[in-house]
Amino acid sequence: MNGLFQYVPGNSPLHRMNPVTKILLTLSVCIAAFLTDNLFVLLFLLVFDLMIGVAAGAARKAFSIFKGLFKVSLFLFVLQVLFIRRGNRLFWIVTDEGLLTAAAVVLRLLVVCLPLALILTVTQVSDIANAMVQVLHVPYAYAFTLTTAIRFIPQFMEEMGGIMESQTARGVEFDSKNVFKKLGMLFPLCAPLLISSVRRTGATATAAEVRGFNLRTRESGYKRYGFGLVDLAAVLISAALIVGAVLIP
Amino acid sequence: MICAEQVSYSYSGGGQTVSDLSFRIEKGEFVAILGENGAGKTTTVKLIDGLLRPTSGRMLVNGLDTAKTRVSERAKQVGFLFQNPDRQICKNTVREEIAFGLRAVWGKQEEEKIRARTDELLALFSFRGDEEPFSLSRGQRQQVALASTLAVKPAVLILDEPTTGLDYRECTRIMEFIKTLNETEGTTVVMVCHDMEVVLDYARRALVMAGGRLLADGPVHEIFRDTALMEKASLLPPQIVQIAGRLGGDYAHADDAETLSGLIAAAAERRRA
Amino acid sequence: MIELQSLTFRYAGADRDALHDITLTIPDGAFLGIIGPAGAGKSTLAHAIGGIVPHAVHGDFYGAVRVNGLDTADTRLTDLSRIVGTVFQDVESQIISSVVEDELLYGLENFGVPREEIEERMTFALEEVGIAALRNRTIASLSGGQRQKVAIASLVALRPKILVLDEPTGELDPSSSRQIFSLLRTLNREYGMTVVVVEQKIMLLCEFAERLAVLNEGRIERLGEVREVLGDIAGLEAIGVNCPRSARFSSLLGEKTGQPVPVCVNADEAVEAARRVIG
Numbered sequence: 155m156n157g158l159f160q161y162v163p164g165n166s167p168l169h170r171m172n173p174v175t176k177i178l179l180t181l182s183v184c185i186a187a188f189l190t191d192n193l194f195v196l197l198f199l200l201v202f203d204l205m206i207g208v209a210a211g212a213a214r215k216a217f218s219i220f221k222g223l224f225k226v227s228l229f230l231f232v233l234q235v236l237f238i239r240r241g242n243r244l245f246w247i248v249t250d251e252g253l254l255t256a257a258a259v260v261l262r263l264l265v266v267c268l269p270l271a272l273i274l275t276v277t278q279v280s281d282i283a284n285a286m287v288q289v290l291h292v293p294y295a296y297a298f299t300l301t302t303a304i305r306f307i308p309q310f311m312e313e314m315g316g317i318m319e320s321q322t323a324r325g326v327e328f329d330s331k332n333v334f335k336k337l338g339m340l341f342p343l344c345a346p347l348l349i350s351s352v353r354r355t356g357a358t359a360t361a362a363e364v365r366g367f368n369l370r371t372r373e374s375g376y377k378r379y380g381f382g383l384v385d386l387a388a389v390l391i392s393a394a395l396i397v398g399a400v401l402i403p
Numbered sequence: 404m405i406c407a408e409q410v411s412y413s414y415s416g417g418g419q420t421v422s423d424l425s426f427r428i429e430k431g432e433f434v435a436i437l438g439e440n441g442a443g444k445t446t447t448v449k450l451i452d453g454l455l456r457p458t459s460g461r462m463l464v465n466g467l468d469t470a471k472t473r474v475s476e477r478a479k480q481v482g483f484l485f486q487n488p489d490r491q492i493c494k495n496t497v498r499e500e501i502a503f504g505l506r507a508v509w510g511k512q513e514e515e516k517i518r519a520r521t522d523e524l525l526a527l528f529s530f531r532g533d534e535e536p537f538s539l540s541r542g543q544r545q546q547v548a549l550a551s552t553l554a555v556k557p558a559v560l561i562l563d564e565p566t567t568g569l570d571y572r573e574c575t576r577i578m579e580f581i582k583t584l585n586e587t588e589g590t591t592v593v594m595v596c597h598d599m600e601v602v603l604d605y606a607r608r609a610l611v612m613a614g615g616r617l618l619a620d621g622p623v624h625e626i627f628r629d630t631a632l633m634e635k636a637s638l639l640p641p642q643i644v645q646i647a648g649r650l651g652g653d654y655a656h657a658d659d660a661e662t663l664s665g666l667i668a669a670a671a672e673r674r675r676a
Numbered sequence: 677m678i679e680l681q682s683l684t685f686r687y688a689g690a691d692r693d694a695l696h697d698i699t700l701t702i703p704d705g706a707f708l709g710i711i712g713p714a715g716a717g718k719s720t721l722a723h724a725i726g727g728i729v730p731h732a733v734h735g736d737f738y739g740a741v742r743v744n745g746l747d748t749a750d751t752r753l754t755d756l757s758r759i760v761g762t763v764f765q766d767v768e769s770q771i772i773s774s775v776v777e778d779e780l781l782y783g784l785e786n787f788g789v790p791r792e793e794i795e796e797r798m799t800f801a802l803e804e805v806g807i808a809a810l811r812n813r814t815i816a817s818l819s820g821g822q823r824q825k826v827a828i829a830s831l832v833a834l835r836p837k838i839l840v841l842d843e844p845t846g847e848l849d850p851s852s853s854r855q856i857f858s859l860l861r862t863l864n865r866e867y868g869m870t871v872v873v874v875e876q877k878i879m880l881l882c883e884f885a886e887r888l889a890v891l892n893e894g895r896i897e898r899l900g901e902v903r904e905v906l907g908d909i910a911g912l913e914a915i916g917v918n919c920p921r922s923a924r925f926s927s928l929l930g931e932k933t934g935q936p937v938p939v940c941v942n943a944d945e946a947v948e949a950a951r952r953v954i955g
Contacts, residue, residue, distance in 0.1 A: 161774075163812070280778045305774045308816035313490070319454055320490040324552065325478030325507035345493045349537060357769035360732040364757040365772075365834070366786030374785040376794050440819065440849040486847075540714050568846050570713045570876055571918035597849050600921065637851055642879075642921040645943040650950055660925040663950075668932035671953050 160308075161278050167384045168210040168276045173285035175385040176277055180269040182392035186399035187265040193254070195402050196261040199395070203268040210276045219271045220264065227260040234259055279304040284375045294370050302358060306351075313350060317343050404430045404591050405451055405559065410460035412446055421446050421615040424460070430558070431589040433582075435596055435606035435623065439637040443615040444595045448561045451593060453477045465558060478508045482557035486564040488541070488548035497547055498525065498532035504551040524550045542573025549577060553584070560584070562594040566601060574598075578605050603627065603641045603658060611636050624658055678702040678725055678838065678870070682739035685720055685729055694720040696894040697739070702872060704837070707864045709885030709902070710874045713916035716891040718874040719765060722842045725872060726762035727753050743838060758787065761831030763824075765842040765874075770827050776802075776810050776818075779826055783834045801833035805859060821852030825859070832863065838870040839863065845877060853877060857884040879920050882906070882941040890917055903939045922946040929953060 163169075168176070187199055207216025234256030241251025273282075283297035318328060326339055405428040413420035421443040428434055436444045449455040450462050453469035462469045465480050485491060494500040501524050505517045525532050528550045536547050545565065552560070560581065566574040582605055584590045596602050602609065602623060609626040611619040613636045619626060626632065627640040628648060640648070647657045653670075657663035683698040695717045702708055710718050723729040727748040730737040741748040744759050764770045773779040780801060784794050802808045805825045815823060824844055831839060839860070845853035857880050863869045875881050881888060881902065888905040890898035892915045898905045906912070906923045913919070922940040926949055930937035933953055940946040 161814070278775060278778075280773055280775065301774070302772060305772065305815070308814075309768060312816075316485075316487065317490045317493075319449075320483075320485050320487075321493070322474055323452055323454060323478065323481075323483035323485070324491065324504040325475045325555075327474045327507075343493060345495075346489050346491075350489060354766065354769040357764055357766060358772060360728055361764065361770040362772055362782075363732065363753055364726070364728070364762065365783035365830070366754050366757070368754055369788065370786045374788070376781050376785050376791065439851055440821075542714055568843075568876075570916060572713055572916040599850075639850060642943050642946070643925060646922065646925065646946045646950065649943070649947045650954075654950075660921050660928050664925055664928035664932055667929060667950050667953055671933050671935075671955065674955055 160275070162212055162215065162275050164211045164276065166209060166211045166276065168206065170382070170384060171276075171388060172289070172379045172381050172385050173277050173282045174289045174379065175381070175388045176273050177282070177286075179388050179392050180273050182395050183269050184266045186395040187262045189396065190399040190402065191258055192402055193257055193261065195399055196258060196265060199265045200261060200268075202395075203265060203272070206269065207272055210272065212272065212275045215275055216268065216272060219268060223264055223267055227263055230263065231256045231260045274304075281377070281379070284377060285379045287372055288375055288379060291372065294372075298362070298367070306354075310347075310351070313347060314343075317346055404428055404432075404465060405593070406461075406463040407450070408461045408463070410450055410457045410462050412450055412455055412458050421450070421612075424450075424617055426610060426617065426620055428591060428593065430591055431585070432608060433585050433592045433594075433606050434608045434610060435594050435602040436610045436612060437596075437599075437602065437626070437636065437638055438612035438618075441614075442612040442636070444612055445563055446615075447610075447612065448483075448563055448593060448595055451559070452481050452483050452561055454483070475508055478504075478557075479555055480557060481559045481561060482552040482555065483561045484545075484549055484552050484563070484565050486567045488544040491548045491551070492536045492544060495535060496532060497530045497534045497536055497550075500536055500547055501525070501551045501554050505554050508555045520554055524554055540573075542569045542576070545569060545573070545577060546580075549580065556588075557590070559591045559593065562592065562596070564595055564597060566596065566598060574601065581605070599627070599639065599641045603644065611638070613637070624656075627658070628655070677704050677742075677744065678872070679742045680721075680724070680739070681742070683724060683741055684736075684738040685724065686736045687720075688734040688736075690735070693894050694735075695724065698894075698896055700889065700896060700899070702870060704870055705864070705868045707861070707871045707884065707886045708873070708889060709881035709887070710872065710889045710891060711876065711878060711881060711917055712891035712897075715893075717894040718891050719842050720894075721891065722762065722840050722872065722874050724748070725838070725840050726760040727751065727756040728762060731756075757836070758834065759836055760838045760840060761834060761836035763827050763831065763839070763841040763844055765846065767824050767827045767844075771815050771823060771830075774814055774816070776807070776813050776815065776826050779815070779830045780833050783830060787834065797833050797835070801829040804832060804862070805829040806855075819852075820847050821849075821855065824848065824852075824856055828856075828859065836869070838872065841871070841873045843874050843876060845875065845880065853880060860884065878918050879942075882920050882923075890915060892916070903941060906939050906941060 183199060187196060190196060204216055207213055235248055235252045238249060238252035238255055241249035243249050279301050283301045286292040287294050287297050322328060328339060407424045407426050410424040411422045424447060436447060438444050450457060453472060456470040492500055494503050498521055501521045502517050505520060509517060528546055536544055565577055578601060581592060585592050594606060606623050609623045610617060611626060611632060618636055619632050627644045633640050643660055643663055644658050647654050647663055654663060654666055657666055680698050680700045683695055684693055685695045686693045710721060712718050720729055724741050730749060731753040748756055771779055772782055780798050784797060802811055805828055807825050807829060810822060844856050860871050861884050864871045885902055888902045889896055890905060897915055906919055909919045909924055909927050920941060922942055925946050926937045926940040937949050940949050
């Protein structure tokens, strides 16, 4: 979870691409995935995702995200297969339509999730936020919410780890196999975590105000996000993906 | 009581490691672990507590291998007071907070016993049972955390920078409490502490660490007087030990202001006579 | 210059004043340490200088605080922060960005510092604070001491006249604590920044601060040169403030020999005093 949103520095074309283009590319992949029902197109999109991961120099990460999603997908797949009653029965209660629909749903999930995770690997959140404000004219307050939320994820995890450790030290057994028992144990932890988070939010707001939160305008950003050839290529690819998804039946 | 046999530990994600630690701590000792940040002090106390399990070697507490002991079993033996009480406190009243740790270790069937022990601790620390922990000051919250750690009467008490963020009076109160516990109940105390004055006042033995290894092990006074060792571990001895050491001769062994000033006044007196 | 005039502040819902009738003048270029037991009002005082009290904290505010002649109650927090930079006790919550460079950029961008100047100011702050090598690191990968330095650098980049710090070494080990104070000394001496620091570690204050204010129950109990304040050990201990052992030693030595022994604030001075007595 922690490593999933972590930026990995690099100098690949994807790193250099304008953050807005990256959002466009991500969204195009998602839209294409929802427009098509063709399994081959979906498979192509999945391969495309993984290739992007490789191009970003984050192949291992892309595959590990893929692996992580795989378990969830498998569960979803079985669930779909068991519940879809339409179509011709192949064996037991499994129908052909069930299999096809389940495969499409699972592939779509993979295709959509991968780039969403990957974009954070190749882009700093502050760049996404700044570019959104500069190029897309998103109000700064929204961008700020996004960046601080991401900023506090590692801290939240650190705090959670510390709390679990403190509680383990006094004899609370988190290594229980029973999921419900474990949830019941984690629940009391929410109190200290919530209190420390709320306390921090107030202080963070003040810290931002003190350093001129209210003065910030669209032009304030120091870094400029230009469009280059990579961006042009990405825009063309995005268009091609969507058109392909619509045209291929 | 505590026996480390060539214990090594390395974090899977990298970070500070400890290697080849061997030491014995007997029942009733008051031991401080010294060293600069990243020396491996906190890792060492977590290994003693069983929060971390050695990657190689063995850590025995009360004859039990920490790697093979259940969490609740270990929590009966070893209490751990962390730097930050807010990670521990999770109940709405002081009474519930103290009882929470007891329930985790004794089990819910022992309600009668838990109530009695909670009352005992509330009286001992002069807390009001219905007080909300989060309305208390940091020092008081640290005392609540200490009370609930001590509730199960652990044979070993581990303190990881227990006085961080406390003022002088709060710090003294916590430390005096632990001192009494060590002297009257024979609780073994192992403490990580950056304040050398506190170490000098309360601990009797010190383990010095640097770069994940044990540099020295001995009585606190001797450790502090070893200037070469102190420098190697990037530590600054307590002021009076520094002063006494530099005056040398008969004065070198004084380690509190009272004794040292007495010796010097006597010498001045003799010279005048 | 910082002027507090009969400042009284009571947090909303509290049953006593956090600060009571405080009058204090801190001249430009001063290095003032504030010490006192928990709940004495140290943080409130620190926040009052930067205008966070009363602007971002609810409560009853009486009296006046002026920095560089501006009344903090009538000046926007954003405008005040061009003069006063405040480092919070919980430095974690103060850092807004995920990357060191962005954290420094934040204030510079917002205050509309010209683009040509931004790089220069950023390099200056990073180098002065000694974290140039950390420029592209993520905050999550830094140690406590390094995060503290990032917070300070992000303020130094804005070039405030006054720097206020609330227990900057609370969670740090002795050597990182000293590094922070050495840094404050440099900023104070070389760039004439006024430094006001709340600190529990009396030995650090003895070594680095010029003047000391002792706070208790919302009032200033002692104010003066460090040595002067440490002259009354019994009084300080009654308030709940620890004294360096060297000062206790010098006072005991004076008592026992009946000779005047100057207040010693560090080991060097104590050794010298002892040698003089022994002869």
